[in-house]
Amino acid sequence: VDDGGAGPVKRRLGVMGGTFDPVHHGHLVAASEVASLFHLDEVVFVPTGQPWQKEHQQVSPAEDRYLMTVIATASNPQFSVSRTDIDRGGRTYTLDTLRDLRDQYGDVDLFFITGADALSQIFSWRDAEELFSMAHFIGVTRPGHTLSDPGIPDGGVSLVEIPALAISSSDCRHRVARGEPVWYLVPDGVVRYINKRKLYRDAG
């Protein structure tokens, strides 16, 4: 792509990190909203390997989370899914994710999208300066969740409130465990996949 004289315009790649256990319409609306606001060319969903933030809880097999994410995003030409965190194995560090995507996609502008809750954990760890040099960070919040944690450094982070979707994966898991519907909270294909694989039956 060329902007007509001021040099080549880099592709703008969104990176949507998450456990996606399961992926739901909150994630999809967040990716769509950020893609629109930040004029992104593509959003890559990156299911985590073993999520270090969630080691105390049971997480579904990576392959199931990966396939549900593929099912949920398959019809959107702007959305894709990366196996990089799953295939690397071990704990997922955002720095590794960004390095891998940079290797795969070349010279693109990276926009790392995740929940504002997860952002403060990412930055409470380490590598903040290097992270900032690699990507712009976008923290999405859902209604009722505000940015309470002071662990996020000033600058380099944009916060976007996602409209009217108080959906969470944990609520979806608990609904399935209680025999309640998750239709319209997650894509139809994901409902069918959860049933087929009997996921979350004892999550409650």
Ligand code: ATP
């Ligand atoms: P859990 O309930 O197990 O914590 P989750 O719904 O937060 O799951 P994750 O896979 O952890 O799902 O989500 C990835 C990121 O997307 C998180 O950082 C989370 O804050 C954000 N997110 C999740 N649901 C929404 C939503 N409805 N609106 C905006 N952002 C969301």
Ligand code: MG
């Ligand atoms: Mg969460």
